[in-house]
Structures are given as structure tokens and as C-alpha cells.
Amino acid sequence: SVLTQPPSVSGAPGQRVTISCTGSSSNIGAGYDVHWYQQLPGTVPKLLIYGNNNRPSGVPERFSGSKSGTSASLAITGLQAEDEADFYCQAYDNSLRGVVFGTGTTVTVL
Amino acid sequence: QLQLQESGPGLVRPSETLSLTCTVSGGSINTYNHYWGWIRQPPGKGLEWLGNIYYSGSTYYNPSLKSRLTISVESSKNQFSLNLTSVTATDTAVYYCARSSVRGMWFDPWGQGTLVTVSS
Numbered sequence: 001s002v003l004t005q006p007p008s009v010s011g012a013p014g015q016r017v018t019i020s021c022t023g024s025s026s027n028i029g030a031g032y033d034v035h036w037y038q039q040l041p042g043t044v045p046k047l048l049i050y051g052n053n054n055r056p057s058g059v060p061e062r063f064s065g066s067k068s069g070t071s072a073s074l075a076i077t078g079l080q081a082e083d084e085a086d087f088y089c090q091a092y093d094n095s096l097r098g099v100v101f102g103t104g105t106t107v108t109v110l
Numbered sequence: 111q112l113q114l115q116e117s118g119p120g121l122v123r124p125s126e127t128l129s130l131t132c133t134v135s136g137g138s139i140n141t142y143n144h145y146w147g148w149i150r151q152p153p154g155k156g157l158e159w160l161g162n163i164y165y166s167g168s169t170y171y172n173p174s175l176k177s178r179l180t181i182s183v184e185s186s187k188n189q190f191s192l193n194l195t196s197v198t199a200t201d202t203a204v205y206y207c208a209r210s211s212v213r214g215m216w217f218d219p220w221g222q223g224t225l226v227t228v229s230s
Contacts, residue, residue: 001156033214033215033216035214035215035216035217037157037217044206044220044221044222044223045149045157045206045217045220046220047216047217047218047219050211050214050216050218051214051216056218088156088157090157090159090215090216090217092215096172096173097170097173098159098161098170098171098172098173099147099159099162099172099210099215100159101149101156101157101158101159102156103156104156104157
């Protein structure tokens with residue numbers, strides 16, 4: 001994958017955690033939007049953030065996204081047990097001329 | 111409410127062709143603002159984009175699969191389909207269909223996914 005994420009992050013309930021998504025000049029650095037998905041265990045991926053920092057209807061405000069340079073980040077504030085899931089970033093890559101997903105990050109609530 | 115549903119065989123033999131169909135309900139596939147895409151996820155692994163198709167038939171494929179992959183659309187049935195030839199065990203995965211925004215190419219909503227196992 002051309003978008004690199006940490007394999008895992010963890011935090012106690014109520015804490016703030018961040019997940020990085022590192023790309024390159026052909027995707028995030030080229031100005032393409034970054035999107036984030038949450039995949040709860042055994043379920044279908046769900047759109048969490050689109051267009052770098054926009055939340056679809058129904059997504060709690062504790063989820064937020066940002067982008068800078070060739071990287072993006074997803075922040076979860078006020079971590080809750082129900083947030084335990086895999087998270088994936090996604091962008092367009094003009095070198096591959098297609099969509100790319102991040103490697104995925106598992107969030108564990110301690 | 112837009113819904114997508116994948117259908118097709120759950121078992122495909124090595125070297126044969128994997129064929130899946132996605133049926134769209136609750137809305138038309140003939141929309142200017144969206145692509146229709148396929149994504150897969152091998153067991154215990156991450157997401158891999160396979161390709162997108164526009165209602166007009168224009169296609170965009172993952173370069174790593176382009177030689178084996180064909181995505182087509184049948185607007186009259188509100189369906190789009192995937193054909194992946196010469197499959198091997200590494201093609202075993204849950205296959206998802208999803209709607210993709212033209213503006214930013216995010217995927218929402220997704221189908222429930224269908225597990226396809228490649229085995230003799």
C-alpha cells in the first residue's frame with residue numbers, strides 16, 4: 001500500500017488518540033482529499049470522515065480529520081470502548097491513476 | 111435509502127473466472143455524481159481497491175489487476191458486475207461493492223460483502 005498507517009494504537013477510555021496516514025507527492029501531497037473508514041469487528045467498513053475533515057451525518061463529533069503536506073491524521077477524542085475497530089485512510093493517487101487505501105490501524109481501548 | 115447487494119458464487123476453482131454482480135436499490139445507477147466500485151479484503155488483511163465504473167461505462171482499474179479484471183454496468187437492471195480471470199488462492203477475499211463520489215472518490219454506502227474462496 002502507498003499509504004502507511006501504524007499497525008496499532010491504544011488508549012484508555014476518555015483519552016485522545018491519533019492515527020497517522022503517510023503518503024507521498026502523488027497522492028496526499030498532490031492535494032487529493034483523504035477519507036477515513038471505521039471497520040468494527042466482523043462488519044462492513046463505514047465512512048467516518050470524507051474530504052479530509054467532514055463527518056457524514058450520524059458520526060460523533062469526537063472523530064475529526066486533518067491533513068498537512070503528505071500526511072493526514074484521524075483523531076478520536078474521549079475514546080470509548082465502542083471505538084475499538086480497524087481504521088483505514090484512503091486517497092487518490094495520480095501515479096497509479098487509482099484509489100489507494102492505507103495499511104490499516106487497529107485501535108484498542110485499554 | 112440507497113442499498114447495494116453483492117451476489118455470486120462463494121467458491122471458484124483456481125484458474126477459473128470469478129464473477130460477481132452488485133444490485134443497486136433505492137436509487138438509480140445512472141447518476142452523474144457517482145462511480146460504482148469494487149473493493150476486496152482478504153481474510154485478516156486490509157482493503158484493496160479493484161476498480162470503478164461510471165454509468166456511461168468508463169472504467170478505472172487497479173493497475174496490479176488490470177490484465178485480469180473487467181467491470182461492466184447494466185443500467186437497465188441497475189447492476190454492475192466484476193469479472194476476474196485466472197484466479198488463484200490469493201484472490202480469496204470478501205468482495206464489496208460500493209458507491210464512490212466523483213468529487214472525492216470516497217465510498218459510501220457499501221454492500222454487505224460476499225466471501226469468495228478460491229480452492230479446488
